[in-house]
Amino acid sequence: QVQLAESGGGLVQAGGSLRLSCAASGRTFSTYAMGWFRQAPGKEREFVAAVRMSPGSTFYAEFVQGRFIISRDNAKNILYLQMNSLKPEDTAVYYCALKSNGLGSLGNENLYNYWGLGTQVTVSS
16 A cells, blocks of 8 residues: 655745645555646646656646646655746645556546545635
8 A cells, every 4th residue: 555645735825836745655666657636626636747757757737837847756755746936726736646557648647546635725816
């Protein structure tokens, strides 16, 4: 089993920054990729960004437009999402997820095996 715990959410003004963290524990040796998803009120959960463990390639949703950076600290088993130039439409619960194998698209939430409980990000205008 794998446990994921997000932190770093909060309230920020438009144009501000936040860094989300996701601490992974348990049987993380089988990780193929990790990703961030988000769900805004009344909307479906959507892909934000993902990173493969090897060779470390990253992928982003189009709406990120260079504002977010996903990274990981393999030694500490922590995944990060640096979010800059935040907009009110970025308001959502952000979830960390772990994908155990390389089948299918990194943007498909149904292919992720483990999920955290989420952290709330609220961007005020």
